Amino acid sequence: MTISPLGSSPSPDRTTPILRLADVSKRFGSHQALRGIDLSVQKGEILGIIGRSGAGKSTLIRCINGLEQPDEGRVEVEGRSIERLSERELQPLRRRVGMVFQHFNLLANRTAAENIALPLKIAGVGRAERTRRVAELLDLVGLGGRGERFPAQMSGGQKQRVGIARALAADPALLLSDEATSALDPETTEQILALLGDINQRLGLTIVLITHEMEVVRRIANRVVVLEGGVVAEEGPVWQVFAEPASPVTRGLLQSITPELPQRILSTLSSKPPGEAVLRLDFGGERADDPVISDFTQAFGRPARIVGGHVDEIQGRPVGRLFIGVEQSGPDDLKAVMDFLAARTLKTECLGYVRRAV
Numbered sequence: 479m480t481i482s483p484l485g486s487s488p489s490p491d492r493t494t495p496i497l498r499l500a501d502v503s504k505r506f507g508s509h510q511a512l513r514g515i516d517l518s519v520q521k522g523e524i525l526g527i528i529g530r531s532g533a534g535k536s537t538l539i540r541c542i543n544g545l546e547q548p549d550e551g552r553v554e555v556e557g558r559s560i561e562r563l564s565e566r567e568l569q570p571l572r573r574r575v576g577m578v579f580q581h582f583n584l585l586a587n588r589t590a591a592e593n594i595a596l597p598l599k600i601a602g603v604g605r606a607e608r609t610r611r612v613a614e615l616l617d618l619v620g621l622g623g624r625g626e627r628f629p630a631q632m633s634g635g636q637k638q639r640v641g642i643a644r645a646l647a648a649d650p651a652l653l654l655s656d657e658a659t660s661a662l663d664p665e666t667t668e669q670i671l672a673l674l675g676d677i678n679q680r681l682g683l684t685i686v687l688i689t690h691e692m693e694v695v696r697r698i699a700n701r702v703v704v705l706e707g708g709v710v711a712e713e714g715p716v717w718q719v720f721a722e723p724a725s726p727v728t729r730g731l732l733q734s735i736t737p738e739l740p741q742r743i744l745s746t747l748s749s750k751p752p753g754e755a756v757l758r759l760d761f762g763g764e765r766a767d768d769p770v771i772s773d774f775t776q777a778f779g780r781p782a783r784i785v786g787g788h789v790d791e792i793q794g795r796p797v798g799r800l801f802i803g804v805e806q807s808g809p810d811d812l813k814a815v816m817d818f819l820a821a822r823t824l825k826t827e828c829l830g831y832v833r834r835a836v
């Protein structure tokens with residue numbers, strides 16, 4: 479299904495980013511909430527902006543939707559700068575940015591259909607056209623035929639579907655999602671992220687997701703920006719940032735979804751030989767599909783024991799971490815093993831040694 483465009487919208491050339499922030503800074507008193515933020519989002523992209531509490535995510539979102547003016551720098555939506563515009567001048571630009579909120583922000587005394595119709599009404603769309611588009615939008619978000627329900631009669635997931643439909647009503651160029659799944663259970667989160675991914679694919683809609691959960695980024699984004707202390711700590715394609723996180727903040731944020739050495743191995747790990755060397759292998763990128771373990775067995779004529787780990791698929795690429803145990807044949811053996819594996823993985827590290835019961 480295609481959602482028909484509402485009114486006349488600017489048509490930037492293909493190379494103009496949908497959103498561009500250039501050297502954006504924002505202070506509150508003596509507190510620097512954002513410092514020199516540069517980022518751009520191309521049409522059809524899903525960008526995840528992640529950071530811990532206080533990193534500056536909300537301030538950034540408020541600068542993007544014009545609720546906050548940066549002290550320095552520029553914010554451009556479809557090539558048009560939003561600074562120094564009056565409230566009236568901001569209105570049409572705001573319509574180009576649809577917002578989805580953590581707590582849905584629906585009007586309790588209006589039905590789902592009325593909530594979705596509201597931005598259309600404000601934009602001056604006539605009743606018949608409103609009714610047609612609301613039905614279209616309800617279908618798009620999987621709520622066809624349920625437009626007469628009030629928010630109190632809906633589950634969290636259904637309310638967020640209404641929130642998404644409302645955000646799409648004015649045919650925005652950009653959907654800004656502010657922790658849209660943070661108030662939902664894991665199963666509903668999965669469904670809402672699938673819906674956003676589907677809308678991105680079907681409508682080619684550009685999405686910027688603000689979140690504090692790496693799992694949300696992993697599940698849906700193409701690119702990620704990690705914010706910390708008001709600056710961009712790291713940025714890149716999601717698979718790459720997950721495979722080789724460069725900053726300590728990113729590693730911290732990834733910790734909860736990174737496989738750990740199993741406790742039964744950790745509890746007997748010693749820092750010195752003798753014993754079986756326990757190695758951590760990080761995979762991702764070009765060589766992630768190589769049969770590393772069987773290559774090792776062939777080259778060294780002995781097995782490698784997999785003791786833990788997990789290999790995921792992000793943006794169609796394997797990314798993961800394995801823990802293996804390798805028996806050593808002599809004092810210089812470990813270096814040869816490590817060199818062999820290091821050439822075939824992103825990173826190989828020896829964590830210690832375990833004595834195996836004979």
Ligand SMILES: Nc1ncnc2c1ncn2[C@@H]1O[C@H](COP(=O)(O)OP(=O)(O)OP(=O)(O)O)[C@@H](O)[C@H]1O
Nearest residue numbers: 506509511529530531532533534535536537538690
């Ligand atoms: N209006 C304000 N006045 C004073 N300080 C503010 C204001 N808004 C934000 N800040 C400060 O700026 C910093 C960034 O806040 P911001 O709300 O953007 O972070 P956040 O990443 O969204 O955090 P959270 O995930 O907790 O919402 C924080 O230290 C916050 O206390």
